[in-house]
Amino acid sequence: MSGPRWDTHLEQPHGLQLPGGRGGQRVHRRLRPAPEPQLAGGVADGAGPVADGAVGVPGARVHVGRLGCRTTHSNGEVVQSCILVFLATKPHVLPGVLQEIAPLVTPNHVLVSLVAGVTLQTLEQMLPPGTKVLRFMPNLPCVVQAGAVVFARGRCAGEREAAVLQGLLAACGLCEEVPESYIDIHTGLSGSGVAYVYMFAEALAEGAVKMGMSGPLASRIAAQTLLGAAKMMLETGEHPAKLRADVCTPGGTTIHALHELEKGGLRAAVMNAVEAGTIRARELGKN
Template sequence: MATSSESQKQSFIPEDMTVGFIGAGRMAQAMARGLISTGVIKPRNITASDTDPRMLNYIKELGVHITEDNTQVVERSKLIVIAVKPNVVRLVLKDISRVMSADKVLVSIAAGIPISTIEQELPPKTRVIRVMPNTPALVQAAASVLAPGTGVLPGDSELVQELLQCIGICEAGSEKLLDAVTGLSGSGPAYAFAAIEALSDGGVKMGLPRDLAIKLAAQTLLGAAKMVLETKKHPGQLKDEVCSPGGTTITAMHVLEKGGFRGALIDAVEAATLKARELGSMN
């Protein structure tokens, strides 16, 4: 019987995989929803903690177990996601250090917090992986990059990557890249939302109904992104293919260039990257 390479591909996710989220904010909710909606993790196998009752109520709607006790999250889970603000990461790590064991993997999505800082607060050889995802995990369209710590075992990175690929794309890379990843794809959805809003404002100014303008702007960015990913062409080439000589698009591109459009985006990525580094040095 013929078998495809896809069917032969090894899965690193156990059937009884348990996942815990310390911090139940937007990112944790997005990741949990994505894992549940793809059927990879059952709601009963997810535990979440938070100090904010509102966040716990939101994530509870997914059918997951909730608690205010971070140590309970660790005790109930094989993979623990640290999804709190960078300024409280150390406090959380101190809280859970005594219940961390060698059979668990800890994933941090806290911006700017280096693996070395995390490892210092936990028992020796703790299996730590740092990840920078983004909020489109909510619609299974996340862009994530992971970097393994010194204590990971064979298969740990593959497990985390496979889980994250259920909610988008996930690439493995060096930790030194993660601050730049934060500046680009971590903060990037906000840049895209601002672009959609501005494009729709332009449409409204020119007479389009607001709902139609937003739908057209959003679909245009979605379609352009799919063209880049699926054709493998350089975005500059695709842009040139739309710009007919003397046409409307090249005229519009001239206005964007005069307004510093590309430079502003580059500056935004740089500023967010530097802020991520600053957060890391402060914590």
Template sequence: MSNDLSQLKVGFIGAGNMSYGIVKGILKSGGINSAHVTVSAPSANNFPRFQEMGVHVVHSNNEAVSGSQLVFLAVKPHLIRTVVTEVLPHLTERHTVVSVAAGVTLETLEQLLPPGVGVVRLMPNLPCVFQEGALLFARGSSAKEETGALLKHLLSACGSVEEGPESWIDIHTGLSGSGVAFVYLFAEAMAEGAVKMGMPSALAQRIAAQTILGAGRVLRDSGKPPAVLRGEVCTPGGTTIYGLHALEKGGVRSATMSAVETATERARELGRK
């Protein structure tokens, strides 16, 4: 696979939100020519937003693969085998295949793909669409270190990009993939608490969203552990410690840990299927 970004050609099978977020990110990261990016899907419904970025759109998966060196499989897990079987004649050792299909293991992908094809398993999350994602990838046996470095560069504009062993992928799914919904639930509850106390709903939702956004940025950029930052907000006998006590009585810490654990186990179960 070429490391000359100006010559690198990238194909996407699937035109959903994950493809959109990743395409937006790799174009923003610099070096990739939008005319060298091809997105394929059976329906043209999502094509306009890709065309606005100067990306080539097609209905043929084979066309997206044959003209590319780096191929993203951004389809539902149950479609992976069908899609790979379709494009198999066009895959060679010059290709690297990146799968974003939840639960589909590197072992499964390597069994489906020709020997020597580099395989990477990538797990992004929904905020990737807004370039604020948390992405984790694991390389298969034929994917080289330089492939990992290239992916980190290409995906850097999508958000935070980390590499790790495949065993972390399902944990990342529970923590960050599903965790987005956990945060939304918490935001909803915060806003409803404010409504209960007399604030208009729309205003409460805006303030809850900004509170979570601001807290997340402080947590990310300060480098301090959450417990330290939490302590900095608390004052003796103040409002925050009273509120935290109520959360602890409600079991929020235990429930959140259980939510991540349960989502992780479900991801592992799907992978075994």
């Protein structure tokens, strides 16, 4: 099939499916035209269309419209116009989409999935032999460039495809290539994990409200506490147990409070949550 070639456009990929759902927007909100556009250059210069098969979502249509992107209801049109295609549907929708686009996929295409649980093997089996496939898992803070993203490549995706994907996703925050088995673990740890952290933040603030502080101030302080604690972990490279111990004055407030968390089973509950998220991601891949 003739059409745009991935290799000649590798450094500035022309044409992507920018997925319209929340998971997808998480990523492409970061890729919008900015002082130094990562993708938007290829889009804005009219070199190729960026199509979104998900324009049924009004917010998404407005959003990608602001990027100067073309939208379409046809997944086939996306594949025929674009060489780098992101798959960002719900897991149960994906098999139908793959069936629809498979006859149009060529060796020039690069298909990238962020669909939870769906393995590279499944993607490769449902696409023509030799298709270049990669898989990644973002999380919500990609929207504010503080995301945590991991990706893995299929058998036919090489160093160049991995480098380009990493270059694009680096705009979202931390981005690392990992063995594929880590992707479902990352889903339990981080993709879903942000929700555990929000629940913890909510509980922190509610504790302060119970003790008499105003809700909005308590929320802001809870958020800053999480931000500062995370920043110290990253910047010092210290194990969190060491940083926690640094806060504990003998006989002081922190050790009394931590004892309550231990009695409440916080540590086991969080470990169980990561395990449950990971197991569920693995199950989604099998359905």
